[in-house]
Amino acid sequence: MSRKSIVIIISIVVLVGGGIASYFFVPSVNSWVNGIFGIAKEDTQQSPDGPKGTVPTVKANLTTDKQAEVGKAIYAGDKDTVVEVYDKAISAAKTNPDKVAMTQRKAEALGQMNEVDTAIEALKEAEKIDPTDMATLSFLATLYMQKGDYKNAAVYYRRVAEIAPEQTDSGSYTKADYISRAEDAEKR
Amino acid sequence: MSNVISRRISVVLGFGVLSLIAAVTLPGKDALAGDVWANRALNSSTSNSYFDNGWFDSFKSYHGTPHSYVISNGISSNNVTDFVAYLKAKNRSGAGDAYSRSDKAGAAFIVHTILGRNGDQANANGGRNISDADFNDLRDRLNSATINWNTTVCDSHITTMSVINDERTQYDVQRDRVYYVNNNESCESGITITDRFGSVYRMQHKCANPVGYLTGIATADFNLVPTVTGSKDTTEGGGSQVMISPNVENTGSAKSRSVAWQLTSFRIAPNDAIPAGGVNGTAPVSHYGNSSTTVANGSTEFERNNTPVGVGLRTIGDYPIGTRICYTLSVNPYNQDTTNWRHGTPFCVTIAKSPKLQVHGGDIRVGSNYVGQTVTGNSRITTNISQKTISGSNYLFGSWGEYGVFAPGVITGIGSGSAFAGTGLAISDPAPDDICSYTFLTFSNATTSNCKNAGASNYGGYNTGRTIPNVAASFPVTSATGTLSGTVNVGTLNGRYKTSGDITLSAATITAGKTVIINTYNPTTRTYANVTIAGDIRYANGAYALAGEIPQLIILAGNININNAVTQLDAWVSAEGTLNTCADVPRATITSNNCDDKLTINGPVMANQVQLWRTAGSGTGVTSGDPAEVFNLRPDAYLWAISQNAKSGRLESVYQRELPPRY
Numbered sequence: 039m040s041r042k043s044i045v046i047i048i049s050i051v052v053l054v055g056g057g058i059a060s061y062f063f064v065p066s067v068n069s070w071v072n073g074i075f076g077i078a079k080e081d082t083q084q085s086p087d088g089p090k091g092t093v094p095t096v097k098a099n100l101t102t103d104k105q106a107e108v109g110k111a112i113y114a115g116d117k118d119t120v121v122e123v124y125d126k127a128i129s130a131a132k133t134n135p136d137k138v139a140m141t142q143r144k145a146e147a148l149g150q151m152n153e154v155d156t157a158i159e160a161l162k163e164a165e166k167i168d169p170t171d172m173a174t175l176s177f178l179a180t181l182y183m184q185k186g187d188y189k190n191a192a193v194y195y196r197r198v199a200e201i202a203p204e205q206t207d208s209g210s211y212t213k214a215d216y217i218s219r220a221e222d223a224e225k226r
Numbered sequence: 227m228s229n230v231i232s233r234r235i236s237v238v239l240g241f242g243v244l245s246l247i248a249a250v251t252l253p254g255k256d257a258l259a260g261d262v263w264a265n266r267a268l269n270s271s272t273s274n275s276y277f278d279n280g281w282f283d284s285f286k287s288y289h290g291t292p293h294s295y296v297i298s299n300g301i302s303s304n305n306v307t308d309f310v311a312y313l314k315a316k317n318r319s320g321a322g323d324a325y326s327r328s329d330k331a332g333a334a335f336i337v338h339t340i341l342g343r344n345g346d347q348a349n350a351n352g353g354r355n356i357s358d359a360d361f362n363d364l365r366d367r368l369n370s371a372t373i374n375w376n377t378t379v380c381d382s383h384i385t386t387m388s389v390i391n392d393e394r395t396q397y398d399v400q401r402d403r404v405y406y407v408n409n410n411e412s413c414e415s416g417i418t419i420t421d422r423f424g425s426v427y428r429m430q431h432k433c434a435n436p437v438g439y440l441t442g443i444a445t446a447d448f449n450l451v452p453t454v455t456g457s458k459d460t461t462e463g464g465g466s467q468v469m470i471s472p473n474v475e476n477t478g479s480a481k482s483r484s485v486a487w488q489l490t491s492f493r494i495a496p497n498d499a500i501p502a503g504g505v506n507g508t509a510p511v512s513h514y515g516n517s518s519t520t521v522a523n524g525s526t527e528f529e530r531n532n533t534p535v536g537v538g539l540r541t542i543g544d545y546p547i548g549t550r551i552c553y554t555l556s557v558n559p560y561n562q563d564t565t566n567w568r569h570g571t572p573f574c575v576t577i578a579k580s581p582k583l584q585v586h587g588g589d590i591r592v593g594s595n596y597v598g599q600t601v602t603g604n605s606r607i608t609t610n611i612s613q614k615t616i617s618g619s620n621y622l623f624g625s626w627g628e629y630g631v632f633a634p635g636v637i638t639g640i641g642s643g644s645a646f647a648g649t650g651l652a653i654s655d656p657a658p659d660d661i662c663s664y665t666f667l668t669f670s671n672a673t674t675s676n677c678k679n680a681g682a683s684n685y686g687g688y689n690t691g692r693t694i695p696n697v698a699a700s701f702p703v704t705s706a707t708g709t710l711s712g713t714v715n716v717g718t719l720n721g722r723y724k725t726s727g728d729i730t731l732s733a734a735t736i737t738a739g740k741t742v743i744i745n746t747y748n749p750t751t752r753t754y755a756n757v758t759i760a761g762d763i764r765y766a767n768g769a770y771a772l773a774g775e776i777p778q779l780i781i782l783a784g785n786i787n788i789n790n791a792v793t794q795l796d797a798w799v800s801a802e803g804t805l806n807t808c809a810d811v812p813r814a815t816i817t818s819n820n821c822d823d824k825l826t827i828n829g830p831v832m833a834n835q836v837q838l839w840r841t842a843g844s845g846t847g848v849t850s851g852d853p854a855e856v857f858n859l860r861p862d863a864y865l866w867a868i869s870q871n872a873k874s875g876r877l878e879s880v881y882q883r884e885l886p887p888r889y
Contacts, residue, residue: 109424113372142380142413149377150418150426157378173380177413180378184415198412211412 097139100127112150120147121156138164138171145177154181172201176211179219188226195220276335276345277353296332297434298325301417304375306368310361313337317356330354332434337364340419340427342442362483366446366562370480372420379416379428379437419443422479446480447562450528452487452555452570460578462623464544464850465615468575472536472555476528478562486558488523489536492516494574496548503554503569510556513569521553528557542575544614544846547818550574579818579844580610581854583640585627588830588859590642593634594694596802596834606635606686614650614850621650622664623844623851630667637686642667649848661685694832697800698782701743716742716763716779725755733761736777736796738770741866743780754784754802758809761789765796765828765862773869776862779829786833793823798863801833807855808839816841826856829863 100108104123111119124144131137141164148157158181164174179194199216211219297316303309316333319326337356338348341363351360416437419427421444428438457469472489476482490510494500501514511518522536535555542551552572560568593605611624626641643666645651651664661668671687706724717734725746736742746755765777779797786801787809799805808821816839824842843852 105426106424109420109426110422111424112420112426113422113424115372146378146380146413146418150372150374150420152374152377173413177378177380180413180415184376184378202412211414 097142098131098136099139099143100124108147112147115151117148117151117153117156120144120151134167138168138174141167142173142177145181149181149184154185157181158185170201172198175201176216179223183223188223192220192223195223276338277331277349279345295433295435296335297329300432301429301434302431303417306365306373309368310365313364314356314361317354336429336434336436337361339436339440340364340367340443363446366480366483367421367443368419370422370446370478371443374418376415376431377418378413379418379430380413422447445562446478448476448478448480448482448528448530450482450485450557450560450568451475451477452557452560452568454489454553454555454570454573456553456573456575459574460576461542462579462612462614462844462850463542463549463577464612464846465620466542466613467539468542470536470538470540470553470573471534472553474526474528474533474535474555474557476530476533478530481530482526482528483562484525484527485560486523486525487535488556489521489553490514490518490556491521491540491551491553492518492572493545494550494552496546500550500552500572500574503571505560505564505566505568507566510554510567510569513556513567514552514554514572542577545577547577547579549577551577579841580612580624581838581841581844582623582646582851583609583625583838584647584853584856586856586858587628587861588857589630589632590627590640591630591632591690591692593632593689594692596694597696597699599802599834601634604635605633607631607633607637607640609639611639611641612844612850613653616650616847616850620653621850622646622653623650625853626665627667630669631665632669632688632690633686634689635686637668640668641665646851648851650851694800695830697780697798697832698745698747701745701780701782703745703747703749706745710744713760716744728756728758730758730760731763731781734763735766736763736779737766738768738775738777740777741780741870742778743782745782746784747782754782756785756787756803757781757783759786759788759792759795762792762794763796764794773865774872776866776869778863778866788825790821791823792825794826794828796828798829799827799831799833801835803833804835804837805831805833806837806839811839813839824852824854824856826858828858828860830859831857 099105100123104127108120108123111117111123121144124140124147128137128140128144131140141160145157145160145164148154148160158178161174161178161181164171165178168174175194175198179191179198182188182191182194195216199213199220202211202213202216204213301309301312303312313333313336316329317337319330331354334348334352334354334356337360338351341351341360343351351357414430414432416428416430419429423444425441425443426438427436427440427443429436452472452474454470454472456471461468470489472487474485474487488510492501492514494516501516504513506513511520521540522538524535526533526535540551540553545551552574554570554572556567556569558567559565590607592607593601595601609625611622614621614623624639624641624646626644626646628644628647629642631637631640631642641651641661641664645665653664668685669688670685671689701722703724706722708719708721708723709726710719710723710729711726713730713732715732715734717736719742720740722743722745725744729744729746744757746757747753748755763779765779770776777796780800781797782800783803784801785803786799786805788795788805788807789810790808807825808816811820818841820841821839822841825840838855840854842854844850844854845852
């Protein structure tokens with residue numbers, strides 16, 4: 039066998055082996071890096087319905103392990119663990135959008151446990167950071183509705199309506215929808 | 227040459243770079259694991275539909291209006307039953323129009339994704355047609371999860387929708403939008419389902435759209451542990467009843483599916499081994515053998531924790547002592563992953579006996595004290611009563627006294643006035659709870675004159691305030707004519723004796739005219755020595771011409787220990803310590819096979835504490851009331867006492883004086 043053949047064979051082995059090795063280890067390495075703070079940036083994917091070539095921003099979330107830990111805590115009714123995990127992640131978040139996103143996740147988890155007041159308390163902190171975040175405002179409106187506090191629900195629906203789009207592609211609520219909701223809440 | 231090597235190195239490096247690019251470009255293993263979109267929706271350019279694995283462009287581009295709801299009217303269920311029924315209705319509804327087909331596909335999509343299936347797996351399990359088994363599986367998983375039916379979910383991550391094309395014929399194609407991030411993101415009311423592993427399934431109320439990373443909800447797990455307990459593990463049999471309580475504990479996280487259970491009974495001969503429980507595919511009657519029979523069976527969906535099944539009274543027949551009547555429970559399947567039985571550990575009722583005491587010729591009195599002793603507690607009398615059915619009639623058996631029964635504490639079980647003498651007390655069935663109807667001489671401190679109005683706890687409570695007769699005062703050690711030690715044959719003695727320490731009395735017969743009084747009191751230590759009775763001690767049979775000829779033995783001791791082999795002790799027995807009726811067999815080893823000879827003590831019995839360890843009697847049938855011990859205060863004790871008084875208590879005239887009459 040010529041040296042050239044040997045080099046080609048070795049190269050193929052390196053290519054295939056490297057590919058297989060990377061397949062198994064590259065994602066894990068990413069996980070290790072993200073896992074330091076328990077925060078993961080989800081893979082950024084283009085919306086199939088979005089404009090071609092655009093890459094929407096993806097909100098921060100806990101790592102998969104931490105999500106499972108929180109899920110188990112929710113299953114067990116362990117509110118303290120839920121709060122502890124999210125508070126650490128919020129503290130570790132480097133940007134305001136990440137802090138806001140992580141706070142919304144925390145509120146979502148607390149809502150799952152019917153800790154509505156605690157969830158509202160958390161979202162108020164997110165609102166201080168970004169008073170125009172639509173998710174925060176719509177979340178607060180929903181929670182106030184859940185509490186039966188229709189006055190505050192209407193206030194937040196109105197605020198969402200101010201920033202909601204006139205039309206959406208995906209069937210999400212529009213400005214008109216939120217105005218309608220605000221009016222419903224005000225009638226109660 | 228160097229050019230060649232350099233070129234080769236370049237080739238290798240080139241491959242290396244390519245491999246790195248390939249690694250980064252290809253999806254990672256982690257990205258595929260557990261994802262219901264596996265192999266389909268890895269990124270936007272391959273974002274295919276869930277069922278058809280086909281690419282559909284933006285529906286807006288087709289007709290300008292999206293149909294993004296997975297189910298047209300969303301979902302508003304607030305419990306598992308409604309949730310499953312709603313999805314079932316949507317899935318089973320007629321697919322006559324495009325919207326119905328969309329709802330059908332949407333419901334199927336929800337079921338499959340909660341079950342953790344990707345598109346291929348969904349199609350392999352009926353596709354858009356969900357089976358009853360899958361709906362049951364869905365119900366079980368949801369029952370094992372923690373669900374908040376009215377919470378808030380945010381529609382980041384994945385959202386789902388039904389696709390529509392220009393011809394409006396493909397509503398039944400469930401389209402995914404992977405990692406879609408809505409720039410108009412909002413948080414809406416919805417449902418969250420959290421399983422025991424922490425996986426969360428989120429849906430919005432308004433559209434029934436699952437959002438987030440869909441990994442499915444864990445299989446409902448149940449783990450059934452069958453057990454049987456009973457009201458008592460020993461009985462005398464003969465128709466006595468035992469309350470059997472079979473129970474299935476579900477230690478899993480969810481209610482079980484319908485599980486077969488079977489309560490089985492079998493009988494084990496004395497000393498034979500009891501078959502253990504276990505897990506296998508063998509039916510209960512075969513597993514346990516021993517001519518097992520099925521007592522009860524059925525099918526039940528067992529909730530988490532404990533569920534009693536087939537509870538009931540069981541009548542135990544008349545079997546030899548040591549026979550065990552066993553009850554055991556089996557379930558099949560015992561968890562969600564098996565078809566095997568789990569057989570519980572049998573609960574066995576051992577046929578035993580309740581040894582009985584009979585006191586003839588006198589009262590039974592407790593709570594008194596010797597002179598110089600202090601009463602330390604509210605002494606009570608507690609014995610068992612047995613109920614048996616013999617030849618179709620019901621009888622009570624138990625310990626009894628011929629005359630009165632007194633105790634400052636509560637009196638339980640024992641009969642007075644010879645209540646259970648003979649072949650037992652014939653009763654109606656059930657047994658009367660009014661013991662006054664058959665135990666007439668049990669003294670009570672009841673607050674009412676009507677015994678029937680007194681609660682069971684009021685029987686007794688009658689303090690006579692009397693001390694135990696001070697027999698020793700009549701026979702002080704100072705009057706002893708001899709000192710005994712070691713093993714003594716009382717048949718050779720006649721008179722009053724003291725001891726130099728503990729003594730043993732061997733088998734003996736005391737002949738006519740002899741009175742033997744043994745007082746073990748030590749004036750120096752002011753304590754009594756112990757006496758062991760090693761053999762039968764009997765008075766010689768008459769006939770006697772005079773009361774004074776009646777032989778009599780009086781034993782005044784600390785502890786009086788009667789050995790296993792002794793069946794008769796003719797003596798006055800006074801123990802300032804303990805009277806033990808089977809002292810040479812360790813208490814923990816006493817069974818129906820030892821201490822099993824009836825002991826009769828003919829004479830007064832007095833003791834600080836009486837320990838009745840004989841196991842004789844209590845047979846089957848009409849012998850069920852046979853005693854283990856008999857304390858028999860016979861007339862010879864009275865006659866002898868009178869003759870003693872005649873000797874020492876007689877008053878003689880020693881002085882006479884005539885007195886004048888008075889007017």
